[in-house]
Amino acid sequence: MSGITRYIHCICIVSAVLLLTSxxxxxxxxxxxxxxxxGSHIVYRVESDMDEPWIYLGVTPYQGVTLMDSSSFSDxxxxxxxxxxxxxxxxxxxxxxxxxxxxxxHEGQLFWAPRLVKAGQ
Numbered sequence: 001m002s003g004i005t006r007y008i009h010c011i012c013i014v015s016a017v018l019l020l021t022s023x024x025x026x027x028x029x030x031x032x033x034x035x036x037x038x039g040s041h042i043v044y045r046v047e048s049d050m051d052e053p054w055i056y057l058g059v060t061p062y063q064g065v066t067l068m069d070s071s072s073f074s075d076x077x078x079x080x081x082x083x084x085x086x087x088x089x090x091x092x093x094x095x096x097x098x099x100x101x102x103x104x105x106h107e108g109q110l111f112w113a114p115r116l117v118k119a120g121q
Contacts, residue, residue, distance in 0.1 A: 026067040030109035033083065035060040035116055040085040046072040046097070047080060054082070073101035081112060088116040 033042055042062055043054040046069070057066060060083065072079060077097035084090045091114035095103065104110055 025070050027070055027073070028065050029068050029104060030065055031057065031062065032109055032111045033057075033060055033062045033081070034113045035083050035085070035091075036113075037085070037116060040083040040088070040116060042081065042083050044079065044081045047078040048076065073097040081110075083114055083116070085116055087119055089119055091116060 038060050040060045042057040042060060044057065044066075045052045045054045055066075058064065068079075071077070075096050075098045078094055079097060079100045080092060080094045082090055082092045093112055093114070100110075
């Protein structure tokens, strides 16, 4: 095996190891959110000591998979989902990381169906 071939082979192995180890700490979470009325925007975040950014999922009705870091499911973390629609009050649901994971394990998916309330009523 020539030096260049050996070098390329080593880079491929290192890249594969890095890819596999970075994905190993992620959990695929099935999410299904339906609002009444439809057309609400969905965001979520995992909070710890720092103010974490919101992650946009899409518009309701929503069904998809999101990757969450395994450390999100510890008790010192808060997982917050929010749905928003113009002219309506935001709806928010919060769990501790442990509560979220227990509910997900029991149901096999995250299902949430909030009813939106018109603003100013």
